[in-house]
Amino acid sequence: MRHRIGTMTALALAAVAASPAPAGDVRSTKHNLSVSGPGTIVSDTESRVCVFCHTPHNAQPAVPLWNHATSGATYSTYSSSTLTVTTPLPQPTGASKLCLSCHDGTVALGQTVNDGLIGLLNTGPGGVMPAGPSNLGVDLADDHPVSFQPNPSNTETKDPPPGDPVSLDDAGEVQCTSCHEPHTEDIDPVTRKFLVKVNQGSAICLTCHQKDYWETNPSSHQSSTATYTSSNGAHTGYTTVQDNGCESCHRPHTGGEPQRLLKFVEEATCDQCHNGSVATFDISAEFGKAYSHPTFDTTPSVHDAAESPTSSSNPLPEVDPGAARHAECADCHNPHAAYSQSATAPDVTGATSGVWGIDSSGALVDPARFEYEICYKCHADSANKPQESGLPNPPYTNRAIVQFNVRLEFDPGNPSYHPVEAAGKNPNVPSLIPPYTTSSIIRCTDCHNNDTGPGAGGSGPNGPHGSAYNHLLERRLDTGDGNTGNNFDAMYALCFKCHDRASIMGNQSFKKHRLHIDGENASCTVCHDPHGVSATQGNATENSHLINFDVDIVSPSNSGQLRFEDRGVFHGACFLTCHGKNHDPKTY
Known part of the structure; x- marks a missing residue:
């Protein structure tokens, strides 16, 4: 037998x-x-x-x-x-x-x-x-x-359903044969990689992986029909972002960045499409501007997807004062969630959907609901601020009250603040340009943005990736003293985006505005701190109206005082010396 x-x-x-x-x-x-x-x-x-x-x-x-x-x-x-x-x-x-x-x-x-x-x-x-x-x-x-x-317990993975060509072995384990059928090369005739089923749109990956937001938003990386071929970096044989699916960014074998099997080191993975060759806008070029987030110039990459306030190995906000300032694409964007969707301030837009953040109290929030919560990840409680000297950033304004924690600066409990977290406190701002009112809320990106983007009247990409202006400002804002010439619209373009130049120069809210700007060539920032003044350092009498003096220009009065005193609507007093003139006080 x-x-x-x-x-x-x-x-x-x-x-x-x-x-x-x-x-x-x-x-x-x-x-x-x-x-x-x-x-x-x-x-x-x-x-x-x-x-x-x-x-x-x-x-x-x-x-x-x-x-x-x-x-x-x-x-x-x-x-x-x-x-x-x-x-x-x-x-x-x-x-x-x-x-x-x-x-x-x-x-x-x-x-x-x-x-x-x-x-x-x-x-x-x-x-x-x-x-x-x-x-x-x-x-x-x-x-x-x-x-x-x-x-x-991982809610973003699941076992293959019974009868699916993707399967676990008898021990319930993932094996090569979970994805590959060694006897048949062309079940997926495009890839011809011995796959167990057609992998168009990453059908094999999605049998086990169910990333949050991927299909519910849906992510642009899930739905985009933009052409993406081997000339752009594709390796599957499929020719659109949608059809390449997960493998637009990941490689199941020989990933260029082993953790999470990215095709390349973080930003280089994004760069293969967001350099203008696949995506509509050339985001990569923005990082070549005079001022940019340190994404490409901090190498090797120092971002880790596990970063959070609760992580001992990858804490964010930073706890080390000497840690390199960095901002990777994934700090602000969730590639599984990002999609094209507008939103009313301060809510996050589709581009920043699904990203964790830090809320106004300093606590982790996942996902972030408001745009400023994403900014607070790095710009609030991190110990490595301000950005060290030597990087492409000019000196900061030397203020009477020094504060680099923007979460504290925008706190609605402050004596004054720009309305990022909540509407402002001042009901009398005659200079506001419609549609702005005293009940309006703005975003961080209303001021910090691309100088050639839509907010600046240009056709470039939106977002604070890079700018020709310091501090990633969307428009020019000259600081300090000695700003000669009458080109105020250009010198203070950022302020005049929301505040009417004619109202300011017409002294509608302060009878000496024109004298200070035109007569003394002083910038808005000599007297006003754009973010706000923390209640932990200032008070409602001396720091209303964003008053926080530039002490390189403003010094104490003859009586030794350096302060502003709020005396009611459109009235106040200054105790200081400025341009050689003693104010002890000067009232208006």
Whole structure:
């Protein structure tokens, strides 16, 4: 009986070798290493197709019918700061161990258990897999993890549904065969990567991964039909952002940035499309302006997706005063959530949807609801402020009250503040240009933005990526003293975006405005602190109307006082010395 089974098996294998190979048959794939194989790596003598992996007798003791010699290598396994399963991950087992007997490049492709070494053409040294994407090596840190059970508590992953071609093995573990069918190369005829089903729109990835916002917003990266091909960085064969899906940004094998399997180091992944070649706007060019967020010029990347106030290894806000100031794309944008959607201030727009932030009390909020909460991640309680000297940032205004925590500056409990968190306190602001009123709320990006963007009347991209003006201001704002000339519209363009020049120069709210600006060539910032004055340092009498003097220009009066005194609507007194004139006080 045993002889009869062996004879029948031999006849079956012979029939496999002799009959033509239909589409979807292992014989028509690169895994056919026999003389009839269609690939470049083939035998010049062996006609049997299955023998390189399988044998009916004398197989590997641990694996039924397995004929290929297994690797004894020890592998570096995948790890990341956002992985929710126990690390380090175990060494590959099961089907993955079998796949790696060829794909780790340590064992000759023709090295069988039952038939010895079968010679093959066009292999690497020693008959191994040649260098290239199919040779994963023993460092699997840049490959999708295998031989582990998914964490059921992770709400952004799920087990494949029963009957789906994507499946876990009998032990409930992810293996190479969860995604790959080794006998059929062209189930997905576009990629031809032995996938278990068509992966258009990353259907395989989405069988297990259910990223928040991806389909519910939906993310522009999920829905965009913009052309994205190999010339832009695509590697799947699909030709739009939507069809490439997850693999527009990720590679399941040999990821350029191993953690999270990004195709390139963070901003370089974004740059492949957002340099104007795929996306509408060239965001990359914005970072080449005189002033920009330190995204490309802080290397190596210092962002980590696990950053949060509760992380001991990756704290944000920063706790180290010497930490490099940095801002990666993912600090402000969630690529799984970002989409085109406008919003009323102070709410986040679609571009910043799904990003965590710091609320007005200094607590973590996820996701951020208001734009300023995203800015507060770095510009509020971080210990490494202000930005160190030597970077492309001019000196800060030297104020009587020094404060670099913008969360404290915008606190609605302050004596005065620009209305970012809440409407302002002053009901009498005659200079406001409609539609602004004293009940209006503005965004950080109403002042800090692209100088050629829509807010500045240009056609460039929106957002504070870069600007020709210091402090990433959308428009010019000269500071200090000695601003000669009558080109006030240009010198104070940022202030005049919301405040009517004619009202200011007509002294509608302060009878000496014109004298200070035109007669004494003083900037708005000599007297006014644009963000606000913290209640922890100032008071309603001396710091209403954003009064916080530039002490490089304003000094104490002859009586030793340096303060403003609010004396009611459009009335006050100044105790100071300015331009050589003693105010002790000057009233209006």
